[in-house]
Amino acid sequence: MTVFLVLGVVGLVLLGISLLLGDLFDGILDALPSDVFSSAVIGGFVSAFGFGAALSEGLGAPLGLSIGVGVVVGVGFAWFAGWLTRLVRGSGSDATVTTGDTVGRDAKVVTGIPVGGFGVVRVQVGGHSLQLNARADQPVEVGTEVYVTAVLSPTAVAVTPVHPELA
Numbered sequence: 001m002t003v004f005l006v007l008g009v010v011g012l013v014l015l016g017i018s019l020l021l022g023d024l025f026d027g028i029l030d031a032l033p034s035d036v037f038s039s040a041v042i043g044g045f046v047s048a049f050g051f052g053a054a055l056s057e058g059l060g061a062p063l064g065l066s067i068g069v070g071v072v073v074g075v076g077f078a079w080f081a082g083w084l085t086r087l088v089r090g091s092g093s094d095a096t097v098t099t100g101d102t103v104g105r106d107a108k109v110v111t112g113i114p115v116g117g118f119g120v121v122r123v124q125v126g127g128h129s130l131q132l133n134a135r136a137d138q139p140v141e142v143g144t145e146v147y148v149t150a151v152l153s154p155t156a157v158a159v160t161p162v163h164p165e166l167a
Contacts, residue, residue, distance in 0.1 A: 004054035004070065011047025015081070018043055044081030049074030099132060101125045102148045102157055107132075113140040113159070121146060121159055134159045 018039035053070030061069065102123045113119030113136045121134040133156040140146060146159040 001054050001057045004050045004057065004066070006050070008047050008050030008054060011043050011045070011050055013043075014039060015043030015047060038082065038085060040085050041078045041082045045074040045078035048077030097125050097128045097130065099130075099151045099154055099157060102130065102132065103151060105148050106162060107134070107146050107148055107157075107159060109134070109140050109142055109144045109146055109159075112142050115139050118156065121148075121157070123148060123157075132157050136160060 049070040052073030053066045056069040057063065057066040102125055105123050105125060107121040107123035109119055110122050110131060111120035113121075113134055115138065118133045118135055119140065120131055122129060122131050124130075133152075134140075134146070134148075135152060135156065136146070136159050138161075140159070140161060145162040147162050148157045149160050150158040152158055
């Protein structure tokens with residue numbers, strides 16, 4: 001059981017180092033597809049294998065069964081570590097938020113919109129707050145909720161009130 005516990009601790013140390021410093025095998029295993037052999041996946045497998053086998057052996061299972069349990073648990077945790085690594089790496093976006101991304105979104109008037117003129121609206125897009133010039137078919141007061149209907153230019157949009165005034 002001691003060997004399995006040592007493997008579990010070594011795997012946790014490898015996993016911790018890879019979380020702090022990044023992939024330790026960067027460049028070494030690039031010939032292999034995907035992130036199958038990243039340090040996070042290997043650390044997850046080794047630690048789960050060690051602790052799973054130690055737990056199984058501690059519960060009285062024979063050595064062969066303990067190793068089998070360790071492999072199954074290790075593969076499960078390795079898959080999870082790989083999935084989590086891909087999720088974290090793929091979560092960022094290099095795409096720049098554009099005015100076109102605001103069409104169809106709700107906004108709030110920051111500076112009143114006069115008839116035939118421009119005001120300013122604030123719209124949220126993907127966690128970004130954009131302030132854009134806005135034009136409307138009718139005068140719109142500060143604080144009014146509006147809906148972005150079209151892009152007029154890279155810095156201006158057309159809006160309409162969410163709840164139009166009843167005449």
